[in-house]
Amino acid sequence: xxxxxxxPRHEVTEMGQEVTLRCKPISGHDxxxxxxxxxxxxxxxxxxxNNNVPIDDSGMPEDRFSAKMPNASFSTLKIxxxxxxxxxxxxxxxxxxxxxSGNTIYFGEGxxxxxx
Amino acid sequence: xxxxxxSPPDLILQEGANSTLRCNFSDSVNNLQWFHQNPWGQLIxxxxxxxxxxxxxxLSATTVATERYSLLYISSSQTTDSGVYFCAVEPAGxxxxxxxxxxxxxxxxx
Numbered sequence: 001x002x003x004x005x006x007x008p009r010h011e012v013t014e015m016g017q018e019v020t021l022r023c024k025p026i027s028g029h030d031x032x033x034x035x036x037x038x039x040x041x042x043x044x045x046x047x048x049x050n051n052n053v054p055i056d057d058s059g060m061p062e063d064r065f066s067a068k069m070p071n072a073s074f075s076t077l078k079i080x081x082x083x084x085x086x087x088x089x090x091x092x093x094x095x096x097x098x099x100x101s102g103n104t105i106y107f108g109e110g111x112x113x114x115x116x
Numbered sequence: 117x118x119x120x121x122x123s124p125p126d127l128i129l130q131e132g133a134n135s136t137l138r139c140n141f142s143d144s145v146n147n148l149q150w151f152h153q154n155p156w157g158q159l160i161x162x163x164x165x166x167x168x169x170x171x172x173x174x175l176s177a178t179t180v181a182t183e184r185y186s187l188l189y190i191s192s193s194q195t196t197d198s199g200v201y202f203c204a205v206e207p208a209g210x211x212x213x214x215x216x217x218x219x220x221x222x223x224x225x226x
Contacts, residue, residue, distance in 0.1 A: 033214070043202065043216040056213060089157060103147050105204070105214055107159035 004108035023092030139203030
């Protein structure tokens with residue numbers, strides 16, 4: 001398997017613009033997570049999905065952030081409008097959720113977002 | 117929610133040295149994993165270890181679930197071991213939300 005695939009890898013955008021980050025989880029994985037990493041706050045869980053359904057979005061910072069998972073192989077995280085404080089690395093991760101298989105979480109390579 | 121504390125926050129080693137990284141958690145867990153984030157930002161799973169001991173080459177990990185801690189041992193460290201080591205736990209009770217510690221930043225000098 002190719003692993004969790006994220007795009008874009010790097011994005012620089014101006015304040016106020018819309019940003020869309022994309023993720024393709026590992027085939028067969030039922031759980032998908034969006035994390036944000038900053039120096040100040042470390043790795044924060046923003047939202048996670050189970051079988052394409054959002055389960056917990058309590059980590060989404062504010063209404064400017066939204067996430068969707070229209071099917072089992074694709075998810076988006078959208079920021080509209082973007083602000084400089086949104087600059088961070090955004091990781092997508094997936095796992096099978098089965099304890100018997102070790103429940104290992106696999107991360108994508110991250111999307112490095114800079115808002116100027 | 118569950119609290120995850122890692123120590124030390126920073127560690128500098130000379131190549132060849134051994135080290136122990138610690139992860140304490142505040143509540144019962146179903147799952148614990150150790151990750152290495154390399155200097156390029158990639159997060160790689162090292163161990164899935166909710167209890168017991170595992171070894172993989174120069175790395176080994178031990179989790180004592182009853183005492184709510186896990187240890188990651190790095191022996192004969194190499195410069196490629198540099199990066200940040202994260203512990204992530206999934207609280208007991210059916211939630212699959214992995215909660216990460218703040219990590220231990222390791223620098224190995226040649």
